[in-house]
Amino acid sequence: MKRNSRLSLALHTLSHMASAPEHWQTSADIAAHAGTNPVVVRRVLGKLRQANLLESEKGHAKGWRLARAPNEITLADIYVALEESFIASDDSGVPPPCSVEHALQSHVSTILNDIENSLVERLANTTILDVLHLRK
């Protein structure tokens, strides 16, 4: 695993879960499938639970499960839940050197945010059920 491991792991796992909702999977099993560590899995899926995409239960034969129908979870939900923000600029840091530069700076930030938003819109058009079923 290298690039975009979190998004890739999440996508992979949720798609897999979509093929058998109602079924509980342990973080250990998921980790084995994904070739990683149970703690890492819990870290990533924990964010998805905060976004009400997944639910988790302790104890025997429990673990993780989808919290919604597979056709009601979009890639945008996942992307936002993971707080990836590939594009959007940071804005924290350097105070503006001169006013002209500052105008351009904030303008560039606006552009980047627009791009980020259009990316999310694009992601909202695909559900994990779509991913599972290969319907583009």
Place this chain on the structure above:
Amino acid sequence: MKRNSRLSLALHTLSHMASAPEHWQTSADIAAHAGTNPVVVRRVLGKLRQANLLESEKGHAKGWRLARAPNEITLADIYVALEESFIASDDSGVPPPCSVEHALQSHVSTILNDIENSLVERLANTTILDVLHLRK
């Protein structure tokens, strides 16, 4: 500078250059504007030169300049030149554990690549002249 420094730096610099093509800027000046280092600037702009978006010359009063008209440089050109690949998955690494998992894996990769492509298409609709002029 933190997130997306390269893309942000490139966008900012090229937009600024678009307001005065034909004019040479040194990496030192650019670095001062961007609050970073001349070498870092040359590293980033070097990739844009490889993509024929910029040209550079040594010697007195030279430096960097746009290699094309500002309305002929799109954000997609910049994105591709920087080889950011925010979305696309890596694929290098783990051999497939089982065939079913492998099918899903490659399927997820396909989805991610599709998304990446649609992002680039979106970026191709905006030139750095547009960025400069605030026309969305």
Place this chain on the structure above:
DNA sequence: ACAAGCGCAACTTACATTGTTACGTGATGT
């Protein structure tokens, strides 16, 4: 000849991510 600038390589530093271990807590089954 001299200075300005880029090109490039090597190194350090900072930071983010992942992997790993350990321990606490709640739920389940015997």
Place this chain on the structure above:
DNA sequence: ACATCACGTAACAATGTAAGTTGCGCTTGT
């Protein structure tokens, strides 16, 4: 009750990447 399973979380090490920095060689213009 009790042991077990599985999550929740913290702490730490290992890793990788980007940024910053320095130095030197080469080209160009004065």
